Amino acid sequence: MQDMQPSRPRNFCDSCAIRNRAICAELDEREIDLLNTIGRRRTLAAGEQLMWEGDEAVLVANVIEGVLKLSSHSADGKEQILGLVYPSDFLGRPFGETSPYGVEALTEAQICVFERADFDHFAREHPRLEHKLLERTLGELDRTRRWMLLLGRMNAEQKVASFLLEMADRLGNGVAGAQTSLILPVSRQQIADVLGLTIETVSRQLTRLRSAGAIELPSRREIILRDRADLEQRAG
Amino acid sequence: MQDMQPSRPRNFCDSCAIRNRAICAELDEREIDLLNTIGRRRTLAAGEQLMWEGDEAVLVANVIEGVLKLSSHSADGKEQILGLVYPSDFLGRPFGETSPYGVEALTEAQICVFERADFDHFAREHPRLEHKLLERTLGELDRTRRWMLLLGRMNAEQKVASFLLEMADRLGNGVAGAQTSLILPVSRQQIADVLGLTIETVSRQLTRLRSAGAIELPSRREIILRDRADLEQRAG
DNA sequence: CGTATAGTTGACGGTTTTCAAGCATTGTGG
DNA sequence: CCACAATGCTTGAAAACCGTCAACTATACG
Structure with missing residues (x-):
């Protein structure tokens, strides 16, 4: 030294x-x-x-x-x-x-x-x-x-789509542009508790979004946003 | 002077x-x-x-x-x-x-x-x-x-009861103890917009509370809280 | 490998919304 | 002053959406 x-x-x-x-x-x-x-x-x-x-x-x-x-x-x-x-x-x-x-x-x-x-x-x-x-x-x-x-004013689909978009935004801290693939820090139950829904409704909405090709669900905690424009549309 | x-x-x-x-x-x-x-x-x-x-x-x-x-x-x-x-x-x-x-x-x-x-x-x-x-x-x-x-988590009855109690609190500014009779500064539609409900649901809930003897509705904009304990119970 | 936990899916029912009609209060013009 | 329209509110019937209950599947963990 x-x-x-x-x-x-x-x-x-x-x-x-x-x-x-x-x-x-x-x-x-x-x-x-x-x-x-x-x-x-x-x-x-x-x-x-x-x-x-x-x-x-x-x-x-x-x-x-x-x-x-x-x-x-x-x-x-x-x-x-x-x-x-x-x-x-x-x-x-x-x-x-x-x-x-x-x-x-x-x-x-x-x-x-x-x-x-x-x-x-x-x-x-x-x-x-x-x-x-x-x-x-x-x-x-x-x-x-x-x-x-x-x-107060959104239905289940709008809530779930909004949640995914916000989550992508906030997890991509500072990095310009939000993530397109996210590791959720929350369980399905916790998503439900954020959105004021039940776990079953959250699950059904995610399945619907997957069927529609807006997202992919490679594993429980991982979500890939495949069609952001579609999600934004659904978020209202 | x-x-x-x-x-x-x-x-x-x-x-x-x-x-x-x-x-x-x-x-x-x-x-x-x-x-x-x-x-x-x-x-x-x-x-x-x-x-x-x-x-x-x-x-x-x-x-x-x-x-x-x-x-x-x-x-x-x-x-x-x-x-x-x-x-x-x-x-x-x-x-x-x-x-x-x-x-x-x-x-x-x-x-x-x-x-x-x-x-x-x-x-x-x-x-x-x-x-x-x-x-x-x-x-x-x-x-x-x-x-x-x-x-996120209350049903229509809980929302309306909570709204009335909060309103009584806030309109009795500073005066110790909340009002028991209030002149609403809001229409039914605006109550609905506060609570994330429709005007019809608000109206039905108020009628139910009146039937149950918890409140009186002398005129459109006036509400008398007749049984505060009951309201608090319903507010959850 | 087997059990525990998390998540998905289905059927059903309840609460709230939607649509529609009627009532009451307020205001306006004849 | 009253008729009548406009507005705000209430009430009813039907439908939609979401919650509840239940069974089942997939993943994690010891």
């Missing part, structure tokens, strides 16, 4: 895959260092639950890798998935008492977690971070409202 | 009904004065459209009085109301290019409007305002997600 300064891997952020896309983008070195002291990395196994609906909201996080779901249950026990969370998305409820939804990892996932109290405090002292968080929250609100249109 | 200082009604904010509830709460006098120079009051007639879905997002506003709707249309023309906006709520899409939904006044309404560019600029320079906006946006996101559960 020629440089006698301790060759410190200064912090996790420097090598972070989402350093420039998450809310920490635009923080300067000093701020990043500070943020590093209150955050830590954590790996979640597929299926691991990070928060429970109604629990005290003790932590928030950035998603580095993997896909997680936010979900809530109706009185009679049916699940509704409120949103899927992808790399660079923010997770949790800052400035709030309880978590209005449960959070579960769908795939193995890596996240960067903060105690909510620490994060809230840091955010209030760093307006650039708060601004990023605001922009992200506004975007998430737009996306959620678009999903309301789907839940 | 004993005080020779010009007795100026310094700005609209001083006498504003929502001064302490909207995002402008916690701004100091100097900031409020500044905000006043870029904002103006505007009255909307019932039925007046303030923004159109997909249009350039040129303005944002605080709602002072009245109720407005945010809505979007599916490809085949069906409307879905994405949210109702009440006094002290914030309206519009800051930091965005286009408005993802249309905005229409349901009742006569009074709002405090800003050019979006002016507001964005002001917000970035006043972190306290941005913080308030962030808290409000996070709350709105929570509320929207709860609505997703309703759209």
Whole structure:
């Protein structure tokens, strides 16, 4: 070693895959260092639950890798998935008492977690971070409202076609143009819970799309979009 | 006049009904004065459209009085109301290019409007305002997600009962305890568009609730909640 | 290899939509 | 002031769509 300064891997952020896309983008070195002291990395196994609906909201996080779901249950026990969370998305409820939804990892996932109290405090002292968080929250609100249109006014075919297109979009992170072949991070049951349908209806719609030549289903978790225009047509 | 200082009604904010509830709460006098120079009051007639879905997002506003709707249309023309906006709520899409939904006044309404560019600029320079906006946006996101559960997993009876309870809550602004008698700001068609139902289904459900003694319907726009516990039961 | 789990397919039934008619309230012009 | 149209709402009958229940198939896993 020629440089006698301790060759410190200064912090996790420097090598972070989402350093420039998450809310920490635009923080300067000093701020990043500070943020590093209150955050830590954590790996979640597929299926691991990070928060429970109604629990005290003790932590928030950035998603580095993997896909997680936010979900809530109706009185009679049916699940509704409120949103899927992808790399660079923010997770949790800052400035709030309880978590209005449960959070579960769908795939193995890596996240960067903060105690909510620490994060809230840091955010209030760093307006650039708060601004990023605001922009992200506004975007998430737009996306959620678009999903309301789907839940309220679309039929099963439109829902399934929309789901496939959105999934292709979001899995092809950053890469220009969406994927044409996707590995689903979700089971049929979970697709149903996202779309407000039953597993049987989802299955039937997928079969119909396959018969119509719009998609191929090489295996349970893999889908190839063969005719995107047709899917867009069906999505309405 | 004993005080020779010009007795100026310094700005609209001083006498504003929502001064302490909207995002402008916690701004100091100097900031409020500044905000006043870029904002103006505007009255909307019932039925007046303030923004159109997909249009350039040129303005944002605080709602002072009245109720407005945010809505979007599916490809085949069906409307879905994405949210109702009440006094002290914030309206519009800051930091965005286009408005993802249309905005229409349901009742006569009074709002405090800003050019979006002016507001964005002001917000970035006043972190306290941005913080308030962030808290409000996070709350709105929570509320929207709860609505997703309703759209995706509830049947017609649960939807209508939930709607009545929420409406009673939100119309009794601030007053401890919700209203027991409400004047609906919406038509049957609009209730249907909020709940993702048809007008006929809404009508039938209201008739059923009346027959069951849970509500009374003295006139088209008036509803009396006679048995709140029963409604809560039905809402699931 | 056998069992457990996930997904598919079929038959049936229920809830909601669709289509149609009628009623009630509001507003307008004679 | 009343007739009459326009609008909004209610009610009924039929149909469509999706959910439920059940059996079956394919894949994963020990």
